[in-house]
Amino acid sequence: MKLEHSFFFFVFFFLPTLIAAAAYDLEEEAATNPLIRETCRKVALNDSNVRYGFCAAALQSAPNSLCADSLRKLGFISVKLVRVNITSTRCYIKYLLRDKKVDPYVRSRLDDCLELYSDALPTVKQAVKDYQSKRYRDANVEVSSVIDAATTCEDGFEEKEGLVSPLKKRNDDVFKLSALALTIINMLPR
Numbered sequence: 258m259k260l261e262h263s264f265f266f267f268v269f270f271f272l273p274t275l276i277a278a279a280a281y282d283l284e285e286e287a288a289t290n291p292l293i294r295e296t297c298r299k300v301a302l303n304d305s306n307v308r309y310g311f312c313a314a315a316l317q318s319a320p321n322s323l324c325a326d327s328l329r330k331l332g333f334i335s336v337k338l339v340r341v342n343i344t345s346t347r348c349y350i351k352y353l354l355r356d357k358k359v360d361p362y363v364r365s366r367l368d369d370c371l372e373l374y375s376d377a378l379p380t381v382k383q384a385v386k387d388y389q390s391k392r393y394r395d396a397n398v399e400v401s402s403v404i405d406a407a408t409t410c411e412d413g414f415e416e417k418e419g420l421v422s423p424l425k426k427r428n429d430d431v432f433k434l435s436a437l438a439l440t441i442i443n444m445l446p447r
Contacts, residue, residue: 289313290323296331299444306436315434328444335438336388336396339403340381342434346427347374353423362417370410370424377406393442400438407431 297312316322319334350371353359359367384399407428414422422428 289317290325292325292328292331293317293322296328296441296444300437300440303444304436304440307433307440311433312437315437328441332438332441332445333385333388335434335441336381336385336400339400339431339434339438340378340385342427342431343374343377343381343403346424346431347371347378349427350374350424363414363420363423366410366413367423369413373406373410377403388442393445393447397439397442400435400442404432404435404439407435 293313293316297309297316300307300312301309315338316325316331316334319338322331322334325331325334350367354364354367354371380399380402384396384403387393387395387399410424411422411428414420414424
């Protein structure tokens with residue numbers, strides 16, 4: 258009798274939840290631009306720094322991504338995402354620096370990172386312009402320097418053993434978004 262009760266519970270309570278979850282996943286997949294799926298598969302194959310899930314989530318986060326109908330448009334979205342993340346990270350660093358209780362060593366690293374990200378902002382703005390003008394090689398060089406800024410910022414925190422960077426996730430996101438943009442730029446016909 259207990260086996261029947263368990264089966265009844267599964268069929269009437271648990272199974273509908275699984276079906277609803279599967280339907281939601283299918284609905285989400287259907288709402289995704291097929292070009293994003295195809296592009297992210299290629300990006301994940303070409304660059305080990307960018308996983309499919311990160312690529313898809315990043316590109317889908319842009320409001321106009323569903324309308325993107327070419328690799329060029331997705332590339333433009335990816336470069337703009339780098340710009341948005343640099344701007345956001347820069348503001349976050351300024352926010353952290355307002356705290357008077359920040360350890361002097363951490364403050365020094367944050368100051369360095371603020372300078373790096375402040376320098377990266379006009380660089381990525383130029384990358385957006387170069388991308389729009391189809392000067393992909395120039396955009397590639399500029400986005401590459403953003404990767405250097407994120408890496409240099411993170412490396413500064415690693416110089417002190419045991420210190421956890423307050424910018425770890427943000428530096429990682431800027432790095433991955435830049436790698437995503439570079440991969441798409443390199444996929445474009447020249």
